[in-house]
Amino acid sequence: MRAIWKGAIAFGLVNVPVKVYSATEDHDISLHQVHNADGGRIRYQRRCEVCGEVVDYSDIEKAFEEDGRTVVLSRDELKSIPAENSHEIEVVQFVPSEQLEPMMFEKSYYLEPDSKSPKAYVLLRRALEDTDRVAIVQFALREKTRLGALRIKNDVLVLQSLLWPDEVREANFPALDADIRISAQERDMSAALVESMAADFDPTSFTDEYQVQLRQLIEAKLEQGESLDTEETFGVEAGEGGKGEVIDLMEALKRSLDRKRGGGEAAATGTSDDEADTGEEEAEPAKPARKASAKSPAPKTAAAKSSAAKSTASKSTAAKSGAAKSTASKSTASKSAAKSTDTKSTGTKTAEKPAAKATRARKPA
Known part of the structure; x- marks a missing residue:
């Protein structure tokens, strides 16, 4: 990791020099825009709408416009603002952690000791542990004065920037005012x-399925080129999704x-x-x-x-x-009946034969 900022935590009269590192990073696959006809990459130019010329970044300043009036602010003028020049993380309060609204959390930073002796750093960490509180701080970073919360994670001080109260919108939904039983x-x-x-809760048990499937699509595209069959690649038709049902x-x-x-x-x-x-x-x-x-x-x-x-x-x-x-059973019964019929028929024929013999025996007399 590379430090993005250096400063010091002002804990009363105690000064705690620290280096600031981004604690989070984006794992999304980076995609860029190209021309679908020839694959040429699309580049955006900073073009002035007055003279029509392409302007270099070094010649660009910031401005504010209101009621048709424009105020141009140079880099030097912006840097002259006192809060911008401050490299101090000032502790202003210690509050119970449950009083912090999770919606106000914005971005997290790791703080590393930036002195030969980390004693002051450890002292502040122990103070937070012993009192079971979170330090509310104010600091300036990237041309913005910020509110933050200082807490502990695995023996490391973590600075979490907070949104200002007016940056959190009010939720006003008339549907929730209805009497629902x-x-x-x-x-x-x-x-x-x-x-x-x-x-x-175990965050490692969850997977960003979209990024996994996007990587699968890219690898399949590299192997098969334009002959790629998305239905065969994913096992479902492209664009197929869940259908809502009331x-x-x-x-x-x-x-x-x-x-x-x-x-x-x-x-x-x-x-x-x-x-x-x-x-x-x-x-x-x-x-x-x-x-x-x-x-x-x-x-x-x-x-x-x-x-x-x-x-x-x-x-x-x-x-x-x-x-x-x-x-x-019927078939068996039928067969049995048939056998019985055959037996009776045979018996009849047998009985008829002696009678015939008896008749022939009487004729000579």
Whole structure:
């Protein structure tokens, strides 16, 4: 890291020399503009609208315009402002950290000791630790007087610039003034959903999916060139996204809870969703779930519908099996009847033969 500024923290009569470093950085992939016809890079020129000439940066000054009047301010005039020349981070208050509005936080900086002995630095850090407070400071950086909060992170002093009160907009939304009634059941369901998603925050478990996919697209483009197939690269059609659907609030809460609980049960039993939806379960176990769902005044949940579908599928399978068994039984019965008929027929023929012999025996007499 490279220091962007040097100064000193004024802690009463104690002076703490420090170097200031940006604590954060942008991880986004840098893209620039080009002409789509030939790939030539697009450059912007600083052109004067009066004379039409391209102006070098060194010949550009800043100005303020109001009511048709323009005031030009040179670099030397801006640097002459006392606050701009100050390299002091002045501690003005020590406040409880919970009193700071998170919306006011702007940018974070690391402060490194900038002296042969870091004793004053450690003393200030210990004072913040012992009192469990945050130091409110004022300082000037990059042509702007700033308000800041001085806190500790891993034994390092961190300076967080704060927005001024008039830089935070008021939220005025008439829709929130309407009388909205939330039922006790809706509150219980939402609380249960929160509990099912509760966890300790671990920022390393989250990924900037857009940047990952952008890198994937760039690498695929380098390999395949203009023959790139975005659907094949990402597995979905380009531009495909989620489609919003207006649904009942209670239904949404129930479905969300069922999804969370279902995922937990599947993980505990080692059963995948595909295995759970094969429809091979017995028809009887699904009935209690349907009865419980029928008793509930709320709409059917996705789980209840799934159970009903499974029950129907099981009944259909059972019906088919029964029909098959019935058909097989009928076929067997038919065959048995046929055999019986054949036997009777054979018996009749056998009985007829002696009678015929007896008739032939009587003729000579």
